[in-house]
Amino acid sequence: MTKNNKPLMRVENLCKYFKIKEGQILKAVDDASFDIYKGETVGLVGESGCGKSTTGRCLVKLEQPTSGEVYFEDKEIYKHKYHEEFISQHPEENIPKINPDQAKLDYTKDVQMIFQNPYSSLNPRMTVKDIVGEGIRLHNKKIKNKELEKTIENLLNDVGLSKDHISRFPHEFSGGQRQRIGIARALSVDPKFIVCDEPISALDVSVQAQVINMLKKIQRERDLTYLFIAHDLSVVKYISDKVIVMYLGNIVEKAKSEDLYKNPMHPYTQALLSSIPVANPKIAKSRKRIVLEGELSSPINPKDCCRFSDRCKHVMPICKEVKPPLLAYEEGHEVACHLY
Amino acid sequence: MKKYIIKRVFISLITILVLVSVVFALVRLIPGDPFASEKMTPEIKANLERYYGFDKPLIVQYFTYLKNLVTGNLGYSMFYPNLRVNDIIASAFPYSFDLGMRALSMAISFGLILGIVAALNRGKVLDFTCVLIAIIGTSMPDFIIGATLQYFFGIKWGLLPVAQYKGISYTILPSIALGFYTLALVSRVMRANMIETIQQDYIKTAKSKGISKLRVIIKHQIRNAIMPVITILGPIVAALLTGTFVIESIFAIPGMGRHYVQSIQNLDYTIILGMTVFYGSFLVVANMIVDLLYGIVDPRIRVSGE
Numbered sequence: 151m152t153k154n155n156k157p158l159m160r161v162e163n164l165c166k167y168f169k170i171k172e173g174q175i176l177k178a179v180d181d182a183s184f185d186i187y188k189g190e191t192v193g194l195v196g197e198s199g200c201g202k203s204t205t206g207r208c209l210v211k212l213e214q215p216t217s218g219e220v221y222f223e224d225k226e227i228y229k230h231k232y233h234e235e236f237i238s239q240h241p242e243e244n245i246p247k248i249n250p251d252q253a254k255l256d257y258t259k260d261v262q263m264i265f266q267n268p269y270s271s272l273n274p275r276m277t278v279k280d281i282v283g284e285g286i287r288l289h290n291k292k293i294k295n296k297e298l299e300k301t302i303e304n305l306l307n308d309v310g311l312s313k314d315h316i317s318r319f320p321h322e323f324s325g326g327q328r329q330r331i332g333i334a335r336a337l338s339v340d341p342k343f344i345v346c347d348e349p350i351s352a353l354d355v356s357v358q359a360q361v362i363n364m365l366k367k368i369q370r371e372r373d374l375t376y377l378f379i380a381h382d383l384s385v386v387k388y389i390s391d392k393v394i395v396m397y398l399g400n401i402v403e404k405a406k407s408e409d410l411y412k413n414p415m416h417p418y419t420q421a422l423l424s425s426i427p428v429a430n431p432k433i434a435k436s437r438k439r440i441v442l443e444g445e446l447s448s449p450i451n452p453k454d455c456c457r458f459s460d461r462c463k464h465v466m467p468i469c470k471e472v473k474p475p476l477l478a479y480e481e482g483h484e485v486a487c488h489l490y
Numbered sequence: 491m492k493k494y495i496i497k498r499v500f501i502s503l504i505t506i507l508v509l510v511s512v513v514f515a516l517v518r519l520i521p522g523d524p525f526a527s528e529k530m531t532p533e534i535k536a537n538l539e540r541y542y543g544f545d546k547p548l549i550v551q552y553f554t555y556l557k558n559l560v561t562g563n564l565g566y567s568m569f570y571p572n573l574r575v576n577d578i579i580a581s582a583f584p585y586s587f588d589l590g591m592r593a594l595s596m597a598i599s600f601g602l603i604l605g606i607v608a609a610l611n612r613g614k615v616l617d618f619t620c621v622l623i624a625i626i627g628t629s630m631p632d633f634i635i636g637a638t639l640q641y642f643f644g645i646k647w648g649l650l651p652v653a654q655y656k657g658i659s660y661t662i663l664p665s666i667a668l669g670f671y672t673l674a675l676v677s678r679v680m681r682a683n684m685i686e687t688i689q690q691d692y693i694k695t696a697k698s699k700g701i702s703k704l705r706v707i708i709k710h711q712i713r714n715a716i717m718p719v720i721t722i723l724g725p726i727v728a729a730l731l732t733g734t735f736v737i738e739s740i741f742a743i744p745g746m747g748r749h750y751v752q753s754i755q756n757l758d759y760t761i762i763l764g765m766t767v768f769y770g771s772f773l774v775v776a777n778m779i780v781d782l783l784y785g786i787v788d789p790r791i792r793v794s795g796e
């Protein structure tokens with residue numbers, strides 16, 4: 151793993167709020183900051199609805215953040231907003247405008263996403279060739295049909311599909327095969343960074359491992375960087391170098407993979423970890439299972455306190471009053487909890 | 491695909507046969523007698539009945555009718571004994587067909603545009619306007635729309651002819667009056683579909699490719715949203731081609747409608763039967779074409795039909 155000191159993707163104070171109706175604001179992502187370095191896989195875990203996909207979508211420009219910055223290769227990806235402000239403040243200086251469509255086009259060349267649900271994320275009226283080839287055509291307008299087909303066939307081969315599949319429609323494939331099409335599509339523009347949004351959670355257990363292994367292999371071959379979203383830690387454990395744990399839009403813990411599994415600090419992380427089944431019965435016996443009680447509370451108009459406080463076993467009065475900041479406990483291990 | 495087509499054709503033929511049989515029976519059940527008239531002497535009546543084959547058992551008449559039908563012969567009118575039903579249809583149907591097709595193409599094209607514009611401007615003034623037009627269209631009967639159009643465009647402003655069917659300018663008002671309901675229907679279905687597809691995951695996939703907004707709308711959104719409109723095309727074609735009667739009489743158009751109404755009043759068995767069979771077959775075929783069309787546009791149906 152190559153590690154230079156500048157992150158490939160830097161997220162600072164990212165917030166994404168949805169206005170449900172007058173006076174009701176759903177804070178899907180609230181003040182999230184993290185760095186992702188080149189070649190790494192960063193896992194993003196949390197229960198359903200905690201804002202993982204929303205975070206991922208903000209990183210691929212599918213959603214405009216409410217506030218905060220996202221830097222890719224040191225450039226703010228939503229910069230044209232600020233850029234235009236800057237131009238209007240300095241009208242005399244003839245600064246060229248950034249075309250937002252062009253900016254998005256350039257960005258999608260480098261950053262792609264694999265979607266959560268392979269059954270709904272492929273256009274049912276398009277053949278595999280169109281689904282995978284549309285992006286390629288976009289960045290290489292002059293490409294000949296022969297060449298395009300060759301490229302797509304190679305991509306299909308890379309993701310474990312046959313080249314005969316090229317003219318078929320999505321409904322002719324199994325879930326695992328569809329996700330492979332989705333992966334081929336994401337790879338088609340030869341990106342540097344891929345957000346994998348629960349790429350295997352909709353699949354059968356038997357094909358999950360195949361797809362994960364394939365993603366790892368592709369990462370090695372193409373020197374890719376992943377943000378790997380999942381809702382349980384067992385999958386992430388296998389693939390990630392670092393893990394970010396989210397709870398109701400907040401990041402509650404960030405650590406290197408080994409550190410997190412050896413020494414989970416946040417009570418929520420502990421609960422998530424204890425729910426992973428263990429193969430070794432000795433360990434399984436010695437480990438006590440922490441069961442999360444109560445429902446995930448609503449992300450609508452959350453109180454300014456620790457959001458986990460109403461389910462936490464170690465809850466203290468301060469937890470209901472003050473929101474714990476994310477603090478470094480040791481090198482590279484941060485946690486947001488009043489216990490520490 | 492071939493097997494599917496053969497199956498569909500076979501089902502269509504059966505449908506037509508059932509239709510002929512039922513209508514044949516129903517027409518005979520209408521109380522009254524096509525030859526009832528004060529001037530009619532028993533001898534003439536007997537002669538006429540022999541001429542039309544009424545002296546034979548009903549079942550024989552039925553098979554004779556079927557035999558003639560296969561050769562395309564619908565027989566002679568009973569009220570105007572020297573007119574063939576085929577000729578009546580041949581002279582009247584082109585008017586009804588022309589009117590129906592004009593209404594159809596107008597309704598579909600403007601309906602789709604209206605639905606798309608409304609969906610893309612959801613919640614804005616333009617959307618509200620389109621929805622309002624749709625509500626008016628689906629709640630106002632066509633003869634009121636027809637009469638209103640006649641009053642304003644024909645009488646008050648004198649822009650277009652009020653009645654008859656003798657050129658392009660004559661076709662405009664009746665086509666609008668006839669197609670308005672369908673236009674409203676299509677726009678409502680299209681708007682709803684557009685709004686539904688915009689939330690689909692594959693639209694997010696398309697956007698993540700970095701393609702332009704226009705391309706996402708045309709290639710991914712509209713292409714998927716238009717499918718359910720094709721399914722209602724069958725009933726729409728039926729409604730516009732058979733629903734011309736009222737409009738034809740308001741605008742004095744010499745189409746099928748007038749003959750239909752008269753033939754029922756006159757108990758003109760052969761015309762009633764002939765026109766019903768003709769329209770029925772027409773609709774069965776139209777529906778079949780729509781189904782096949784659907785199979786061509788939607789790959790999922792194509793496969794399951796094989």
Ligand SMILES: Nc1ncnc2c1ncn2[C@@H]1O[C@H](COP(=O)(O)OP(=O)(O)OP(=O)(O)O)[C@@H](O)[C@H]1O
Nearest residue numbers: 168176178197198199200201202203204205381449
């Ligand atoms: N477009 C939207 N409008 C309103 N609310 C939204 C929108 N998108 C997401 N949300 C809300 O934001 C919250 C986070 O959603 P998100 O899809 O990011 O969750 P997730 O962590 O990916 O969950 P899952 O594991 O189920 O995929 C949810 O409460 C969801 O209802």
Ligand SMILES: [Mg+2]
Nearest residue numbers: 202203204266
């Ligand atoms: Mg999600």
